[in-house]
Amino acid sequence: MSEAGKSNDQLLRQHTILARFGELALRSDDLDEILTESCRLVGEALGTDLAKVVKLQEDGETLLVRAGVGWKPGVVGKATIRLADDTSEAYALKTGKPMVSPNIDTETRFRYPAFLIENGAKAVANVIIVGGKDRPPYGILQVDSREPREFTESDTAFLSGYANLLAATVDRFRVIQEVRDKEAGARRSLEIQVAERTAALAASNAQLDAFAYTVSHDLRAPLRAMEGFARILLDDYATALGDKGGRYAERIVAASIRMEGLIDALLAYSRLRRHEPAVRIVDPTSIAQQVADELRTSLGRAIAIDVAAPLPSVMADPTVLGQVLTNLISNAAKFQRDGAPLHITVRAEHQAGRVRIWIEDNGIGIAPEHQERIFNVFERLHGDEAYPGTGIGLAIVKEGVALMGGSVGVESELGKGSRFWIEFADAPHPVMPTNDKGRHQE
Amino acid sequence: MNELSVILLVEDNPDDAELIKYAFEKAGIQNPLIIVTDGDGAVEYIGRTGTYTDRTGHPLPELILLDLKLPRRTGFEVLSFIREHKPTKHTPVVVLTSSGQEEDIRRSYELGANSFLVKPIGRDALIEMARTLKAYWIQLNHGAAL
Numbered sequence: 340m341s342e343a344g345k346s347n348d349q350l351l352r353q354h355t356i357l358a359r360f361g362e363l364a365l366r367s368d369d370l371d372e373i374l375t376e377s378c379r380l381v382g383e384a385l386g387t388d389l390a391k392v393v394k395l396q397e398d399g400e401t402l403l404v405r406a407g408v409g410w411k412p413g414v415v416g417k418a419t420i421r422l423a424d425d426t427s428e429a430y431a432l433k434t435g436k437p438m439v440s441p442n443i444d445t446e447t448r449f450r451y452p453a454f455l456i457e458n459g460a461k462a463v464a465n466v467i468i469v470g471g472k473d474r475p476p477y478g479i480l481q482v483d484s485r486e487p488r489e490f491t492e493s494d495t496a497f498l499s500g501y502a503n504l505l506a507a508t509v510d511r512f513r514v515i516q517e518v519r520d521k522e523a524g525a526r527r528s529l530e531i532q533v534a535e536r537t538a539a540l541a542a543s544n545a546q547l548d549a550f551a552y553t554v555s556h557d558l559r560a561p562l563r564a565m566e567g568f569a570r571i572l573l574d575d576y577a578t579a580l581g582d583k584g585g586r587y588a589e590r591i592v593a594a595s596i597r598m599e600g601l602i603d604a605l606l607a608y609s610r611l612r613r614h615e616p617a618v619r620i621v622d623p624t625s626i627a628q629q630v631a632d633e634l635r636t637s638l639g640r641a642i643a644i645d646v647a648a649p650l651p652s653v654m655a656d657p658t659v660l661g662q663v664l665t666n667l668i669s670n671a672a673k674f675q676r677d678g679a680p681l682h683i684t685v686r687a688e689h690q691a692g693r694v695r696i697w698i699e700d701n702g703i704g705i706a707p708e709h710q711e712r713i714f715n716v717f718e719r720l721h722g723d724e725a726y727p728g729t730g731i732g733l734a735i736v737k738e739g740v741a742l743m744g745g746s747v748g749v750e751s752e753l754g755k756g757s758r759f760w761i762e763f764a765d766a767p768h769p770v771m772p773t774n775d776k777g778r779h780q781e
Numbered sequence: 782m783n784e785l786s787v788i789l790l791v792e793d794n795p796d797d798a799e800l801i802k803y804a805f806e807k808a809g810i811q812n813p814l815i816i817v818t819d820g821d822g823a824v825e826y827i828g829r830t831g832t833y834t835d836r837t838g839h840p841l842p843e844l845i846l847l848d849l850k851l852p853r854r855t856g857f858e859v860l861s862f863i864r865e866h867k868p869t870k871h872t873p874v875v876v877l878t879s880s881g882q883e884e885d886i887r888r889s890y891e892l893g894a895n896s897f898l899v900k901p902i903g904r905d906a907l908i909e910m911a912r913t914l915k916a917y918w919i920q921l922n923h924g925a926a927l
Contacts, residue, residue, distance in 0.1 A: 559879050563902050564796035570904040571803060599902050 346493070353497045356384040360501065364508040374406030377505050381482055382408060384501075385494060389460060389483040392468065392505075393420060393428065395476055402428055402478060409483075410458055418454045425450045431465035431479055437495040438465040442487035455483070464490045466502040471510040480505060544613060551609045558602055566595040604731035607662065608716070611735055616656040616742045620766040623650045623660060623696060627685045630664045634672060642672060647686035652766035653694045655743045663739045664698075666732040667759050671700035673726055676754070694765045701756040710749050736761070782843045782924050789842035790816045791823040791859060792877075793851050797900065800907060801846070801877075808911035812919065815842065820854025823847070824862050827869050841868055844918050847894075849878040849885055857892055864893040871925040873918055 360380050367373050378390040391407030391414075402420040404410070422429045427449040431438040440446045440463050443456070455463070462484040468477040480502045482490075490498075569591035577585060624646065631644040653660075664685075671683045684699045705713060712718050716734040740747045740761050751757035788810075792798040798816050805814060817823050825831035826839060833839045845863065849856030856876065863869045875896040876889045886897050901907050 557879075559900075559902060560794055560797065563800065563900060563907075564794075566902055567796075567800040567803075567904045567907065574904075595902070 350493070353384045353493075356380045357497075357501060357504070360504060364504065370509070370512045371406065373508060374505075375408065377480070377501075378406055378408045381480065381498070381501055384497065385464075385482050385490075387482060387484045387488075389458070389485060391415070391481050391483070392478060393481060394478040395432070399475065405478065410454075414454055414458065418452070420452050423450070427451075427463065427465050428479055428481075431467050432476055435467050435469075435476075437490075437498055439463070439490045439495065441489050444487070458483075459485050461485060461487045462490075464495065464498060466495070466498040468502050468506045468509065470506070471513060474510075477506060477509050547609060547613065551606055559599070562595050562598055562602070566592055566599075569595070601729045601731075604729040604735070608731050608735050608738065611659065611662065611738055611742065614656075614659065614742065616659055618654050618656055618743055620652050621655045621657050621660055622652050623655070623664070623687070624648045626657065626661050627664055627668070627696075630661065630668050631683075631685075633665070634669055638672065642681050642683070644668065644672075644683045644685065647684065650685070650687040650696060651689045651694045653696075653745075653763035654766055655745070655763050659739045659743055663736050663761060666736045667698045667761070670732055671698055671702065671757070671759070673728065674700070674702035674757070676701065676703045676756075689765060692765055693762055695760050695762040697758055697760050699756065699758040704753040704755050704757055705749065705751040706753045707751075710751060713749070714747065782919055782922065784811050784919070786812055786843035786919075787840045788812045788814050788844045788846065789823070789826065790814055790846045791818075791820070791851065791856070792816060792846070792848045793818050794848075797848075800904070801911070804904070804907040804911040807908045808915050810911060810915050810919065812844075815839075818852075820851040820856065820859045823851075823859045824854060827859075827863060828866055841872075843872065843924055845869075845872055845874045846877045847874055849876060849889070857888060860889065860892045860894060873922065873924055875914070875918065 360377055363376055363380075364373055367376075374392050378392060382388050382390040387409075389407075389409035391410065392405045393402040394405040395401075396403055396419075400422050402422065404414050404416065404418045404420075407415045420426065420428055422432070425448075427438045427440055430449070440449060440451075443451050443461055443463065451460075451463075460483040464482045465479050468480055470477050480498065482498065569588045572580060572588045573585060573592070580588060627646045627650065628648070631646060634644070635642055668683060668685070672681060675681045679701050682701045684697070686697050686699075688695045688697070714733045714737040716731060718734075719728060719730040721728070736759075737747055740763075743763060745761055745763040747759070747761050749757055749759045790798065790801060792801065795818075798818070802814060802816075815826070817826050821831075826833045827841070827845075829836060829839065847856050847859060851859070854862075856878070860874060860876075863872065863874060873895045874893070875898060876885075876894045877898050877900060878885065879900055881897070881899045889897050898910065901910055
């Protein structure tokens with residue numbers, strides 16, 4: 340083959356390698372792969388199996404062998420070169436021009452690092468890999484040869500173009516990494532913020548605990564005294580008190596009993612707000628029946644509460660569901676209408692993955708304009724004389740139902756009665772055992 | 782324990798102390814009731830130090846009713862002292878306090894309380910509790926000899 344033919348051949352090979360490298364740089368999202376492959380390809384283009392990329396370190400004085408092919412273990416990722424005036428690397432970096440040593444053994448201008456000699460390199464061509472705009476160079480692409488050799492002008496021109504392509508690729512990765520770092524930084528600061536908020540929340544919960552303790556302990560003490568001594572007056576000093584005095588003492592007793600109810604309800608509400616619900620499959624039937632029994636016992640009379648058993652199972656926390664049903668059923672029992680014997684029905688509707696439990700009464704009902712706000716804490720529609728209460732019961736219902744991922748509402752007509760409903764996800768159907776003997780061997 | 786055994790009530794609230802005294806009377810508890818109003822007082826009485834150095838007139842209690850929230854030394858500290866002090870190592874201690882916080886209940890039993898009662902609201906409930914205390918701790922229960 341003629342010299343011209345050989346050179347054409349080489350040009351073609353170098354163009355092909357440029358194209359292949361360009362393709363790789365576009366495709367890969369792995370910088371290590373790109374750098375290593377760039378060394379292999381550049382070697383292929385120039386007919387050598389020894390090449391490396393050395394990266395300028397932060398200190399600006401050291402180069403680290405970042406990637407390479409053909410090297411013994413302990414070079415790639417480890418070997419470093421100190422920049423000094425008598426190194427070809429320093430020269431290449433300073434001038435930005437390709438720097439070639441055709442034969443290291445006879446080289447007089449530069450000193451070469453020991454690992455290069457140990458790995459059998461005899462010739463080397465350096466081309467700078469520039470950094471991004473206004474940035475220091477990334478490093479140097481070094482094509483080494485195990486034989487002394489010349490690098491033609493065409494070779495170094497190819498190398499410069501190749502190194503520029505590599506520089507663009509490396510810079511793209513740098514930019515991506517910067518964005519990622521920024522995002523990670525933002526995420527970290529967000530995480531720190533979340534952690535701080537969580538800690539603050541825990542602290543305020545602890546304060547709430549302390550508050551609940553104070554309420555239960557310190558507010559009850561004077562209450563015990565009020566109730567206790569007023570009753571002692573009533574029992575042991577009735578004659579001295581007289582009728583009027585007796586009635587006043589009775590009012591003290593009644594007031595302290597109301598306050599006790601208020602404290603109990605407040606505590607229940609505060610406990611509920613801090614409760615971690617354990618939602619599981621629950622059968623509301625027995626809970627509703629138990630609530631009805633307890634209510635009959637506490638009211639000391641037989642009241643008509645029909646539980647349409649069986650109610651479908653729901654996903655709920657049994658303790659909280661018990662509290663919710665207690666409040667709804669006793670609420671239904673409380674607002675009885677004059678002349679209408681109390682009748683409460685508990686029944687359920689099952690549809691589209693939800694179970695709605697209705698608690699219906701034939702009591703006094705609620706005017707439409709009040710139906711929204713009855714679920715707020717301390718919201719009361721009636722004076723204590725008519726219907727005593729704390730204003731907390733329905734707030735407990737609302738809070739408890741929300742805690743279990745359910746919802747609550749009311750339909751009511753003044754003078755006819757109210758229908759409260761609570762709604763939950765239904766329980767998944769249990770797997771029924773089959774008669775398939777192959778699967779069930781006892 | 783018999784009708785002559787001393788009961789020590791550690792209670793800082795004079796209203797509560799008065800009501801408990803009243804309930805004890807109504808329940809027919811005849812035992813001498815000694816009332817100390819803070820944790821230091823309790824430790825001094827039980828350990829026979831301070832104002833209670835003289836043994837005569839300050840017999841060791843055979844039942845201790847202990848409030849938890851006390852000025853100076855807390856009920857828990859008093860309870861620890863009672864259990865570490867040899868003469869009262871086995872003396873029944875009934876915690877009688879305002880709130881049934883789970884943490885308080887757990888800690889009381891850990892420190893060697895024999896029973897945990899929440900002060901009831903209502904004179905009748907208090908008298909009922911006094912009757913039960915009498916029936917169980919004074920009449921039925923056998924304590925270790927002092």
